[in-house]
Amino acid sequence: MSLKPFENESATLTLGELTVENRVDQLELYGSLAITRDRVGLSQALALRALLDAAIAKLQADPDLPEQIQFTPTDRVDNPFK
Numbered sequence: 001m002s003l004k005p006f007e008n009e010s011a012t013l014t015l016g017e018l019t020v021e022n023r024v025d026q027l028e029l030y031g032s033l034a035i036t037r038d039r040v041g042l043s044q045a046l047a048l049r050a051l052l053d054a055a056i057a058k059l060q061a062d063p064d065l066p067e068q069i070q071f072t073p074t075d076r077v078d079n080p081f082k
Helices: 039-061
Strands: 012-015 017-022 027-032
Touching: 012 039
Parallel strands: none
Antiparallel strands: 012 017, 017 027
8 A cells, every 4th residue: 555644645545436535634535435245345445444554553653643633724716717
């Protein structure tokens, strides 16, 4: 697995139609993943487990892990194509 959870703002991982986007403060998952009862499904399940295990290990290893992070709203910009 090349994605190291919470280490950058650019890495992505695709499993089937499930996309995982890496952020320094969160992992964003969207799409879908069908884990089929075959070798492909096994491979995808193991990759998903490896990702979750890595994320959990990173979170558990952080002695300063906050109770909940606060997201700051982004600046609103007018659409230049209007």
